[in-house]
Amino acid sequence: MLALLPLGCALLAPPHAGAGCSLLSLPYERLHSLVGGAGAKSVWRHLRSGRDPAAAAAGADGLGAAARASLAAHTSPSHVAPVVREHSTSDGTRKLLLRLRDGHEVETVLIPPRPDVAGGGRARNARARSTLCVSSQVGCRQGCRFCATGTMGLFRSLDTDEVLAQVFAARGLAEREALPPLSNLVFMGMGEPADNVPAVRGALAALTDRRRFGFSPRAVTVSTVAPTAAAFGALLGIGEEEAPPPPALAWSLHAADASLRRRLVPTAVDEPEALREGLCAALAALPPRRRRLVVEYVLLGGVNDGLAEADELAAFLRPVEAACFDPGRASRRTGVLVNLIPYNDGGGGAAARLAARYERPTWAAIDAFQARLRQRGVWVSVRAQRGADDSSACGQLWAQQPQARRHQPAAGMV
Template sequence: MIDLLDLDYDELEAFISKELKGPKFRVKQIWQWLWQKGVSDIDGMSNIAKGLRESLKSKAFLKHPDVDVVQTSKDGTIKLLLRLADGALVETVLIPMEGRYTQCLSTQVGCAMACTFCSTGLMGFERNMTMSEILGQVLVGRAYLQEKGLNPLKNLVFMGMGEPLLNLDVLIKSLQTLNNTDGLSFVPRRITVSSVGFVKQLEVLGASELTLPAISLHAPNQELREKIMPKAAQTDLQDLLSAMDRYPLKPRERVTYEYLLLGGVNDSIDHAKQLVRLLGHRKCKVNLIAYNPGEDLLYEAPDPAQVLAFEKYLWDKDITATIRRSMGQDIKAACGQLKATRKDS
């Protein structure tokens, strides 16, 4: 049986024409049902002839991830714990931002990177997600917002569970499907892919012109990065930065470097000075994130005054820096924290 949500447009066209002997004009209609209208049942495709629907059901299936748990924060952040067809659990988060929502997407069940500050990393890696599962998060998230009469979904960030570039082929296919104007229709500037950084994969991602990158840096030198991100740091920091210097950007675009401030670990002014030496001459901006402690992790949240001082130092040295507002702390909105509490995961 074929999972319809795993087919890109060309694959769907080949399936309809060759396997089902359906007319070509039906392909666009079915595609729109899948992605624009977000139908969750083949019988819901009301303008598709019954005979073709029956043929579809005989050779293919359509299934969205099941919503296992919904948690809503007092700040409006919504966390969905989704159960996939094999019972695996993944998280996606809907974040309210000035009249719209941004959705944080997962690309793997678990993560192999084992970053010491990350709940998902401490779980270990289970498997890669399929396009159906990755984009199924978008379909479920969008439907939830519509059902509740909330603001629309406008932006996507691949910053959830897993390392996107270690599921590169499926990521690229998902981005191409997201960009399709007859489907979900997310333009590249509204999609961000966050990665710890792999040089060859970043070259492929840049050549695709499908998204903007955000690099999880989190340390201003190779030695500290090796301590807090031992597997990610196998890519030498200077090699990673050189790769990002080559990343194709439009004139007003910049590379985003994410820097998680860990209390007493990487949040001093000396660390800020090292970061300036590292990034000061580069076309970039820095997204500062105050660590949100979970259970059984090694670090503490940074002092708020220290966060502000760190940001000010970067600005004083002409580096654009923003502090990401911490959202959903009361519902364990950081990646992996909700799944980690589920005994049946």
């Protein structure tokens, strides 16, 4: 079992950490002091749309020569992590591979609404929005047995700029191809956000700042396997001074039974009950209307998809539902949603190796598991599969790159 660093310490920081920030993470007040109020608004009109302000024609952005010179001292967002490969699936999902400044590469996935084939390929709902799956590390040290990224080991953590560069690239793609607006973010890509709290929290500050990216905090979800019970409070910013509004939270649980979860998440330090206690304490520190949780549960055929496991999960979640209860919630729901994720055994490379270990449950088993949870009063959904073509699993596009580009994971992090 791996030793854990204290929460809040980034694992294996990028080699350029501390070397200055790009415009993406530059505090708005600092930008304002450099280019003035009108200039700061102009810069962020470009960045918010995935356009590099440095590429704008002189005078077209309202910036004078002195302001442009001030901006030139900061890394251009286009140079932080350019897109070097794109993979599209039949349902419109776009996976982007971005190359970092030290040669490492990381993935992000843009998920538009399902296309309306009869209507010409565009989503029919005018309110349809796109979602981006964001990575926080190159690889991951948690080693979840069913996860392609978990087979990589950890190479290093991303910095705040590298997290934001994924959103910048995806916004640009959505703008260029007239996709439904990108308004939802999920930190469910490569890496464990709780192992990179400073960069993730820094990115959240920029993402939810109305003057910058302007995402609603409710539309930004941070998912964690919860290496320790303190992970939940750290990711929500509990105890921080002048913290941005907390994001939505998702817990990758996968099993309520301690021994089974240890098999699936071998690096877990705390037992599920101890993690639940830390989660409830973090939720209690939030205003009642913010006490919501998504519980992610990957269904593995013959492993954790039986009715007994469903009963264990329902019983395990009762204290969490109590912690999330809000008497003012109009829907009268508990505030806890279990999101069932049928195992995806498609793809090649690492996914093919994992397919020999696990298999997707039958639809009968999925339906029975969902029905049992509903009988127990649990709010539950089944995640619609997107990007199920080859190279769809997280880490697959990275794995297809030449071996020489992948570098080596940190010692002890495989």
